[in-house]
Amino acid sequence: MxxxxxxxxxxxxxxxxxxxxxxxxxxxxxxxxxxxxxxxxxxxxxxxSLADLRVGVGVRIMDELTGRLGTAALGRSGDDAVTALMHECRAYVMQHPARYAAMPVDPLHNKELAAAGGRLLGVFLAVLRGYGMTETDAVHATRCLRAVVHGFATIQAAGGFGLPEDLDETYHRLVAMYVASLPRPERS
Amino acid sequence: MxxxxxxxxxxxxxxxxxxxxxxxxxxxxxxxxxxxxxxxxxxxxxxxSLADLRVGVGVRIMDELTGRLGTAALGRSGDDAVTALMHECRAYVMQHPARYAAMPVDPLHNKELAAAGGRLLGVFLAVLRGYGMTETDAVHATRCLRAVVHGFATIQAAGGFGLPEDLDETYHRLVAMYVASLPRPERS
DNA sequence: ACCAAAAGGCTAATGTCATTAGCCATCCCT
DNA sequence: AGGGATGGCTAATGACATTAGCCTTTTGGT
The missing domain is CATH 1.10.10.60 (Homeodomain-like)
Known part of the structure; x- marks a missing residue:
């Protein structure tokens, strides 16, 4: 043995x-x-347990994504950084569609998942901080960002869109829509 | 017996x-x-089979939503109609969060689900038609709408947002962001 | 080096679930 | 009345998670 x-x-x-x-x-x-x-x-x-393993998997995936996002945002700020983050999210989903699908949608119900979710959120918040929004506005902006990215990613990962050829174009428009909704970043 | x-x-x-x-x-x-x-x-x-039953459930839910959306859009057009559709979607999710979660994300993999999905999509396309977009633009716009609504709805239905008190406000902003991304509708 | 205990494997058993097979009662139509 | 379709049932199978209890390997302290 x-x-x-x-x-x-x-x-x-x-x-x-x-x-x-x-x-x-x-x-x-x-x-x-x-x-x-x-x-x-x-x-x-x-x-x-199996549920436990799922948590571990979720944490691993979220942290992996967090790492990639951190790298993607390095040296960027404002719209540039937001755009980079959103595209990196999609790149991750395209590279590991099943992993994305394995990510729990309700990280708040578990302490470890919530922590990993917090780390992930931190990257977004850090970038949005550059826009000089109030705390409240930043919360709304983050939620919107999350909804947009998650919605697109989920549907794509599940193969929920028909014609796959111009998905890049759709995503670009989605990113542009989101970026346009942000206040102009503060200039130094 | x-x-x-x-x-x-x-x-x-x-x-x-x-x-x-x-x-x-x-x-x-x-x-x-x-x-x-x-x-x-x-x-x-x-x-x-169980999978079969899930399909039936999905069809029922999608058609129920389609019916509600049709009613919500009645007599409206342009931004007004889009706003009404988006808010009705969220109203449905808030009323039946579990049903929304039970909706399959990949309706394309099954004929009946695809048909129900087509009917649902039809409502959105009909409303977007009023904007006089090209067919291509309408496809992108519909996908974006779907991503935005689905993303928010999924996260909320799963209890994935923290502070639940100002979710209405977040959703209003999300709707406004989407509406702002549409071309100005053609005036009669 | 020794040895106890912790750690990590295993088999056997249980319970839940989907699914299939095969049986019998009920219903409807003539 | 009667015969087929219809709709229920029990029994059996197989996948899976999970628990219990056993045995071997590893390891830390002496």
């Missing part, structure tokens, strides 16, 4: 692989167990 | 009741069977 060398983190790795290969709904302890070469109950030594 | 008087439609009714009471994830043949006072396998006399 040699050890498989698993850890909570490597189980999440395997879960992500399952999601990437077979879709978000295919995430099952049995599938992860098969992929890690272990019996299903053994996974309970590393994760509390 | 008295008859229960079920029909495909009444099974969908029961499914909607389950969804309303216990959430979209709680839709299970066992739950529907319990609610209709019938053994689970008996449901197969009326629906082909």
């Amino acid at each position: 040699p050890r498989a060398g698993l850890s909570p983190s490597s189980v999440v790795d395997a879960a992500l692989a399952v999601i990437d290969e077979r879709g978000a709904e295919a995430l099952t302890l049995a599938a992860v167990a098969a992929r890690t070469g272990v019996a299903a109950p053994s996974l309970y030594k590393h994760v509390g | 008295p008859r229960a008087g079920l029909s495909p439609s009444s099974v969908v009714d029961a499914a909607l009741a389950v969804i309303d009471e216990r959430g979209a994830e709680a839709l299970t043949l066992a739950a529907v069977a319990a609610r209709t006072g019938v053994a689970a396998p008996s449901l197969y006399k009326h629906v082909g």
Whole structure:
């Protein structure tokens, strides 16, 4: 009975692989167990439950996205930064559609997910801060941004749009619409 | 062994009741069977499978929404009509959050769902037609509208926003942002 | 090096669910 | 009355999550 060398983190790795290969709904302890070469109950030594694993996966995905967004926004500000963030979001979704679909929509119901969501939100808030909005306006602007990006991403990740050829154009218009709704950024 | 008087439609009714009471994830043949006072396998006399039932539920929900939107848009045109549609969408989601969550995001993968989706889309297209856009522009505008409404609705239905008190305000801003992105409607 | 305990695997068992097969009662039409 | 369609039922199967209890490997302290 040699050890498989698993850890909570490597189980999440395997879960992500399952999601990437077979879709978000295919995430099952049995599938992860098969992929890690272990019996299903053994996974309970590393994760509390399937729901738990989903949380871990969600955190991992959100943090991955947060990292990419941070990089994308580096050295930019104002409309430029907002545009970069929105396009990076879409790039992520196109690259990992199943991961995006696996992201929980209700991160607030779990402490770890809420924390990861907060980190993600932080990137957006940091960029919007440059517009010199009031706190209230920034909250509304962030929510709108989230709705726009999430709506488009969800529909696209699920293959909910028909003609896929000019989706880029649609997204550009969506980004332009959002950017146009922001106040002109403060000039230094 | 008295008859229960079920029909495909009444099974969908029961499914909607389950969804309303216990959430979209709680839709299970066992739950529907319990609610209709019938053994689970008996449901197969009326629906082909759980996936089938989900399709029926999705169609019902989309058509219900389509009906409400049609009514909301009656006698209106241009920005007024778009605003009314968007607010009616949100009103529906607030009234039946679980139903909205039960709506499939990928209606294209099924003929019946695609048809219902087409009917829903028709209402939006009809309203946008008044703006005298090219066909291409109308497609982009519809997609953007869908992304905006769906994004907000999804997040709200899942309880994904924090402070719920000024969500109305956020949505108003979102609607205003969208309306502002449309060309000025043609005057008669 | 030793040894106890912690850690990580395993098999067996349970419960929930969808789904299929095969049986029987009820209903409707003639 | 009677025969087929219709709609229920029970029993069985198979996927899955989860729990319990066992056994081996690893590891930390001496």
